[in-house]
Amino acid sequence: MLLAFALLFAPLQEIPIAAPITHTGVRPAIAATIAGIASFTRWPQPQAPVRLCLAGVTQVSERDFAGVAIDGQPVAATRIDRPAALATARCAILYLGRMPVPAAQRLIWASYGRAILTIAEDDPECRGGAMFCLRDEPAAVRFLLNLDAISRGAVKVDPRVLRLTRGAH
Amino acid sequence: MSAERLPTLGRALARVQQRTMLLTLLLALAGSLLSGVLMVDSYVRQNMRLIGQLAGYSVEPAVVFHDQTAIDDAIRPLLTRGDGVRAVVVTAGGLRVEVRHPEDEAHSTIGSLKDRTAALLWPEPAITRIDHAGRPIGDVRVYAGLGGLDGYLMLGFADGVGALMLAVLLTYPMVRRLHRRIAEPIGAIAAIAHRVQTERALHLRAPRAPIAEIDSLGHDFNALLAELEGWQAHLARENETLAHRAMHDPLTGLANRVVLEERLASELKLAAAAEAGLGVLYIDANRFKEINDQFGHAAGDRLLIEIAARLRGALRQSDLAARVGGDEFAVLIAPPAGPDETQALAARIRATMTPPLVLPGGERIAVSISLGAANFPEDGRDIATLLNAADRAMYADKRAAPAPTIAVVRQSYKPS
Numbered sequence: 093m094l095l096a097f098a099l100l101f102a103p104l105q106e107i108p109i110a111a112p113i114t115h116t117g118v119r120p121a122i123a124a125t126i127a128g129i130a131s132f133t134r135w136p137q138p139q140a141p142v143r144l145c146l147a148g149v150t151q152v153s154e155r156d157f158a159g160v161a162i163d164g165q166p167v168a169a170t171r172i173d174r175p176a177a178l179a180t181a182r183c184a185i186l187y188l189g190r191m192p193v194p195a196a197q198r199l200i201w202a203s204y205g206r207a208i209l210t211i212a213e214d215d216p217e218c219r220g221g222a223m224f225c226l227r228d229e230p231a232a233v234r235f236l237l238n239l240d241a242i243s244r245g246a247v248k249v250d251p252r253v254l255r256l257t258r259g260a261h
Numbered sequence: 262m263s264a265e266r267l268p269t270l271g272r273a274l275a276r277v278q279q280r281t282m283l284l285t286l287l288l289a290l291a292g293s294l295l296s297g298v299l300m301v302d303s304y305v306r307q308n309m310r311l312i313g314q315l316a317g318y319s320v321e322p323a324v325v326f327h328d329q330t331a332i333d334d335a336i337r338p339l340l341t342r343g344d345g346v347r348a349v350v351v352t353a354g355g356l357r358v359e360v361r362h363p364e365d366e367a368h369s370t371i372g373s374l375k376d377r378t379a380a381l382l383w384p385e386p387a388i389t390r391i392d393h394a395g396r397p398i399g400d401v402r403v404y405a406g407l408g409g410l411d412g413y414l415m416l417g418f419a420d421g422v423g424a425l426m427l428a429v430l431l432t433y434p435m436v437r438r439l440h441r442r443i444a445e446p447i448g449a450i451a452a453i454a455h456r457v458q459t460e461r462a463l464h465l466r467a468p469r470a471p472i473a474e475i476d477s478l479g480h481d482f483n484a485l486l487a488e489l490e491g492w493q494a495h496l497a498r499e500n501e502t503l504a505h506r507a508m509h510d511p512l513t514g515l516a517n518r519v520v521l522e523e524r525l526a527s528e529l530k531l532a533a534a535a536e537a538g539l540g541v542l543y544i545d546a547n548r549f550k551e552i553n554d555q556f557g558h559a560a561g562d563r564l565l566i567e568i569a570a571r572l573r574g575a576l577r578q579s580d581l582a583a584r585v586g587g588d589e590f591a592v593l594i595a596p597p598a599g600p601d602e603t604q605a606l607a608a609r610i611r612a613t614m615t616p617p618l619v620l621p622g623g624e625r626i627a628v629s630i631s632l633g634a635a636n637f638p639e640d641g642r643d644i645a646t647l648l649n650a651a652d653r654a655m656y657a658d659k660r661a662a663p664a665p666t667i668a669v670v671r672q673s674y675k676p677s
Contacts, residue, residue: 125326128322128325128326131325131393131394132322132325161394162394163394163395164394164395232327232328250322252318252319252321252322252335253322255319255335
């Protein structure tokens with residue numbers, strides 16, 4: 093309800109959210125943020141393991157997700173480079189790294205209609221169509237969210253995550 | 262007098278009523294305050310738990326993302342202004358965020374005093390664990406605030422004072438009525454008792470009272486008064502009878518010699534002072550002994566009674582006839598009375614004695630008397646002289662005009 097209300101009046105609202113950068117560096121922080129967002133996401137089917145597909149040049153690598161759990165399920169991270177791989181790799185999360193905009197667009201369009209949580213690493217304005225966009229800030233990994241994309245997606249995002257960002261600019 | 266220091270019934274009643282009312286009110290107030298405090302306590306605890314649970318739920322993503330501002334934002338809407346409730350979020354990552362309502366005056370003197378009082382009353386926070394994905398990631402500790410408790414206590418106090426005033430106002434007429442119903446009837450009885458004591462007003466009676474015991478008391482008191490009144494009347498009658506017996510001859514009902522002499526003494530004084538005259542007559546029944554012997558003592562008594570009756574008939578109201586011996590009578594003719602009046606009265610007495618006495622058996626007896634008169638001051642100035650003069654005159658009369666040899670007797674009963 094709250095989500096629907098927010099969507100009606102702010103279809104492209106972008107909200108920054110923060111996750112701390114721990115002393116171990118930015119990569120675990122990014123992994124933790126991805127896992128955090130995923131933990132507030134509900135897929136139509138239970139994911140076991142949670143398949144994370146990395147695309148483009150990303151700061152994190154598959155190794156960063158070793159030992160990371162989402163809702164108690166391990167993360168299986170793979171790399172993909174084509175939209176078709178979304179289906180074959182059965183991606184639950186699409187994490188977009190730095191890549192040409194058209195390629196990113198194709199991947200995002202391909203994710204439409206599928207139960208895929210999309211997170212962009214290199215889209216500071218969050219205009220590319222990903223549901224969440226990370227922002228690497230000095231003290232924390234922040235993220236914005238694209239309510240339009242979230243409402244269009246087939247996964248459900250806990251409204252508390254949306255509420256959490258209110259006023260945090 | 263010690264009675265002056267004793268409280269009146271009305272005051273005693275009022276005091277009992279005041280104490281009862283105060284005690285009742287205090288108990289009621291204490292009861293309502295206690296139940297109120299218990300209710301407030303349970304409300305505060307429930308409030309703490311609820312805020313904790315809500316905060317634990319809504320703060321979960323903020324804790325996951327270690328976002329201090331988001332934690333603040335998530336909890337603040339749950340806090341009510343004025344409650345003074347604080348929530349502290351402690352995350353597993355070591356973050357500690359304390360949230361209170363922005364308008365709560367945490368730094369003012371009153372605010373910190375309230376905080377300290379609340380910490381004294383509810384030292385333990387309500388702790389809610391924050392779970393994420395089945396693992397604890399921190400907890401929310403909700404500390405109670407004094408909230409509206411001070412207001413509640415003020416209200417309770419005002420309520421108590423108001424109730425007291427209202428109770429006084431409402432019960433005053435009742436107390437007045439009770440006073441009227443108890444103190445006034447008792448006062449009436451006391452007033453009557455006082456009048457009985459001071460004025461011997463035994464005819465007074467206590468009025469009916471609206472209270473059973475007092476009414477019964479009044480009733481018994483009235484019965485006692487009635488009995489006393491009866492006793493007094495009886496004693497008065499007894500005294501009267503005794504006095505009459507002491508001064509009168511039981512056979513004829515005439516005064517006796519004592520009365521005659523007393524009366525004569527006082528009349529003599531009056532007559533001497535007024536320079537008026539008075540008369541004394543001495544009368545004796547002739548041949549009384551013979552009548553007794555011939556017709557019996559009953560006939561003699563009847564003759565004496567008849568003579569007395571006729572004497573009384575001949576006298577004026579102010580005069581006095583007395584029986585002074587067996588068959589002797591004396592008459593005091595009250596002043597002013599000179600020898601003429603005395604002689605006139607003597608003649609009248611003689612005239613009344615003319616008809617014979619008819620005995621029950623039918624015999625007729627002539628009523629024959631001798632009569633002597635004496636006058637003050639002509640024949641004497643004191644009682645003895647006067648009575649002697651009258652006595653002598655009577656004997657002279659007896660000798661001068663002897664009665665018929667025997668009483669006239671005419672047998673009139675029919676022989677059977």
